[in-house]
Amino acid sequence: EDGYRLWLRYEPLEDAADYLRQIGDTEAGETNETSALAVEELKLGLDGLLGTSRSSKAPKILLGTPESNKAIAKLDLDLSDLGEEGFWVAAAGTKKKKQIVITANTDQGVLYGVFAFLRHLQTEQDLDGLNLKSTPRIEHRLLNHWDNLTRTVERTMAGASIFNWFDLPYYVEPYYHDYARACASIGINGTVLTNVNSNATILRPQYLEKVAALADTFRPYGIKVYLTARFSAPIEIGGLETADPLEPEVIKWWTDKINEIYEYVPDFGGFLVKANSEGQPGPQSYHRDHADGANLLARALAPHQGIVMWRAFVYEFETQEDRHKQAYTEFTGLDGKFEPNVLIQTKNGAIDFMPREPFHPLFGSTPETPLALELQIAQEYTGGDIHMVYLAPMWKEALSADTYVEGVGSTVAKVIDGSVYGHETSAIAGVANIGNARNWTGHPMAAANWYAFGRLAWDYDLSSEQIADEWTRMTFGNESSTVETIESMLLASYENMVSYSMPLGLHHIMYPGHHYGPGPWHDEGRPDWTSIYYHQANEDGIGFDRTETGSDALSQYAPEIIEQWGSPKTIPEKFLLWFHHVDWDFEMKSGNTLWQEICLTYQEGVDGVSEMIGQWESLEGRIDEQRYARVSALLHRQLQDAKFYKDACLAYFHTFAQRPYPEGVEAPEYDLEHYKSFELYHVPGDPGEQW
Numbered sequence: 305e306d307g308y309r310l311w312l313r314y315e316p317l318e319d320a321a322d323y324l325r326q327i328g329d330t331e332a333g334e335t336n337e338t339s340a341l342a343v344e345e346l347k348l349g350l351d352g353l354l355g356t357s358r359s360s361k362a363p364k365i366l367l368g369t370p371e372s373n374k375a376i377a378k379l380d381l382d383l384s385d386l387g388e389e390g391f392w393v394a395a396a397g398t399k400k401k402k403q404i405v406i407t408a409n410t411d412q413g414v415l416y417g418v419f420a421f422l423r424h425l426q427t428e429q430d431l432d433g434l435n436l437k438s439t440p441r442i443e444h445r446l447l448n449h450w451d452n453l454t455r456t457v458e459r460t461m462a463g464a465s466i467f468n469w470f471d472l473p474y475y476v477e478p479y480y481h482d483y484a485r486a487c488a489s490i491g492i493n494g495t496v497l498t499n500v501n502s503n504a505t506i507l508r509p510q511y512l513e514k515v516a517a518l519a520d521t522f523r524p525y526g527i528k529v530y531l532t533a534r535f536s537a538p539i540e541i542g543g544l545e546t547a548d549p550l551e552p553e554v555i556k557w558w559t560d561k562i563n564e565i566y567e568y569v570p571d572f573g574g575f576l577v578k579a580n581s582e583g584q585p586g587p588q589s590y591h592r593d594h595a596d597g598a599n600l601l602a603r604a605l606a607p608h609q610g611i612v613m614w615r616a617f618v619y620e621f622e623t624q625e626d627r628h629k630q631a632y633t634e635f636t637g638l639d640g641k642f643e644p645n646v647l648i649q650t651k652n653g654a655i656d657f658m659p660r661e662p663f664h665p666l667f668g669s670t671p672e673t674p675l676a677l678e679l680q681i682a683q684e685y686t687g688g689d690i691h692m693v694y695l696a697p698m699w700k701e702a703l704s705a706d707t708y709v710e711g712v713g714s715t716v717a718k719v720i721d722g723s724v725y726g727h728e729t730s731a732i733a734g735v736a737n738i739g740n741a742r743n744w745t746g747h748p749m750a751a752a753n754w755y756a757f758g759r760l761a762w763d764y765d766l767s768s769e770q771i772a773d774e775w776t777r778m779t780f781g782n783e784s785s786t787v788e789t790i791e792s793m794l795l796a797s798y799e800n801m802v803s804y805s806m807p808l809g810l811h812h813i814m815y816p817g818h819h820y821g822p823g824p825w826h827d828e829g830r831p832d833w834t835s836i837y838y839h840q841a842n843e844d845g846i847g848f849d850r851t852e853t854g855s856d857a858l859s860q861y862a863p864e865i866i867e868q869w870g871s872p873k874t875i876p877e878k879f880l881l882w883f884h885h886v887d888w889d890f891e892m893k894s895g896n897t898l899w900q901e902i903c904l905t906y907q908e909g910v911d912g913v914s915e916m917i918g919q920w921e922s923l924e925g926r927i928d929e930q931r932y933a934r935v936s937a938l939l940h941r942q943l944q945d946a947k948f949y950k951d952a953c954l955a956y957f958h959t960f961a962q963r964p965y966p967e968g969v970e971a972p973e974y975d976l977e978h979y980k981s982f983e984l985y986h987v988p989g990d991p992g993e994q995w
């Protein structure tokens with residue numbers, strides 16, 4: 305059991321008898337590649353779960369659209385609210401002649417319906433009153449691969465890039481189908497093939513041919529391809545002297561290039577762009593703004609229905625403005641200036657993908673411009689695919705955060721689905737954690753994050769618990785104590801990780817470069833990449849004052865939030881040190897001082913990992929050996945690293961706090977120099993080595 309099959313294992317169900325009475329032959333309308341995939345998937349799933357012999361007397365499954373399947377057309381179902389991608393899976397027919405219908409307006413919807421039905425069986429749900437009707441809440445649900453053409457992958461540790469550019473287009477790896485199928489099974493409908501730190505070479509014809517081969521492979525699964533656009537491409541591969549977005553020759557170059565792309569890929573999705581950020585070129589190099597840059601591409605894409613996802617991840621140290629504030633300042637100033645097919649792609653928080661961030665104040669602050677939410681599935685700051693960390697709770701926290709911009713209930717989710725300001729287009733992106741590791745994601749448990757991203761992108765109202773439950777059952781089977789144990793580990797894992805790495809609103813105190821281990825002492829180089837910029841620890845206390853007395857980043861939020869977060873007494877303590885510089889002796893809600901609370905929280909995180917190990921060990925013999933051993937080894941590494949994180953941070957902060965470690969906290973084993981001298985982890989894919 306090497307994990308290759310992900311959550312689509314279709315292992316025989318323990319007790320299939322009940323299902324076998326209710327599921328007979330399939331009657332399918334098959335018209336094209338997508339509907340053929342739906343038929344094939346249903347057969348694969350049913351044969352695997354229930355065995356290959358089914359009774360012809362049991363109720364039939366009718367599969368297809370009303371156009372492709374006459375029996376479905378006869379039922380005269382109202383599918384008007386299903387849109388292009390929604391599906392309906394239901395018990396239909398009469399008492400005498402029972403049937404199950406899997407239908408939609410499109411073949412794509414039918415394929416999604418098949419996956420939903422199989423999930424229902426795989427997780428052993430009841431067929432009585434079967435009625436699964438669902439449409440996606442967000443239009444564009446994309447993976448963002450930070451994959452380089454050399455096949456290194458930025459920030460993902462699951463091996464090399466799955467995109468084998470060398471052999472494309474002549475050889476199409478069979479696993480591309482499995483990738484697309486896994487994505488389709490959770491509703492992902494687009495993929496950005498290339499890194500945001502981009503390379504213009506992808507836009508050369510020799511590469512567009514390769515892109516076309518991937519697009520052809522993914523198309524039947526409902527997945528469009530997108531690319532990153534390097535803003536200086538007109539110079540680098542076009543031979544122009546400028547990339548100024550207002551220069552006619554530059555406009556012509558991009559228009560021609562985009563028209564050319566559509567010759568290779570007629571349904572090309574569009575571009576993702578990182579501009580004027582961390583050394584990437586952009587319009588500001590020509591004294592133009594982000595709207596000038598985005599609109600240049602958007603206008604050329606519009607006739608083909610392509611979109612631009614322009615990233616809001618911009619910050620410069622030179623401005624001297626708190627990094628937290630810069631994207632908001634920049635993009636609220638441009639609201640109303642973007643073409644309708646531009647979305648501003650914004651990370652969940654204002655700094656980066658920290659273990660825990662308050663939501664980005666840009667959400668809700670651009671009434672005229674749709675925002676896409678960017679989440680990181682790859683565990684750059686959250687344990688590097690070595691730690692077991694189920695990220696759904698973090699994403700739910702962001703999605704359900706209330707911006708209050710249009711009154712109570714204006715959640716981030718409703719901003720991005722377009723409903724707060726009535727935007728037509730909507731998008732959500734997840735930075736992929738996929739590589740060519742046999743099990744796709746390196747850590748067997750990290751596949752839960754790929755799964756959770758897709759499920760939440762489809763329906764952000766699903767709970768972390770439900771998603772964990774589905775994934776666990778599909779991945780490890782339905783045996784109840786196994787399911788309970790793994791779910792409880794998954795659900796505790798996120799808080800554990802925050803606690804042993806950056807608790808109570810601490811952020812950006814990781815080791816520079818690889819971002820895996822602790823580096824609270826880091827104080828060299830670009831100031832806004834150091835740790836001391838963010839924690840501001842001194843003899844009095846710790847934390848970044850972002851209230852009026854400090855950088856006033858808090859003023860970028862709605863009054864309801866300012867009121868709650870404005871005082872260290874009323875702010876949720878998980879964000880305390882994000883917004884306040886607080887005395888070491890500040891009294892926390894628990895009655896502990898801040899120093900004690902910091903120490904105890906780090907300890908809790910470590911203890912939480914020990915507990916996960918105990919839980920996992922209780923499963924020995926009940927899980928296949930291969931996955932058992934791998935997770936076991938990784939959990940032990942996680943414990944060791946969690947302790948290291950705690951010890952390094954406490955040893956460092958202690959030099960300022962100078963207070964005793966509270967009871968129940970294991971004091972660091974070594975002195976600070978030991979931790980400083982240790983480069984915990986070196987990743988060959990450090991961006992420094994790639995750029």
Ligand code: BDP
Binds near residue numbers: 458500582656
């Ligand atoms: C940071 C990563 C860097 C990415 C950058 C981005 O460290 O590798 O290129 O974000 O999102 O988190 O552009």
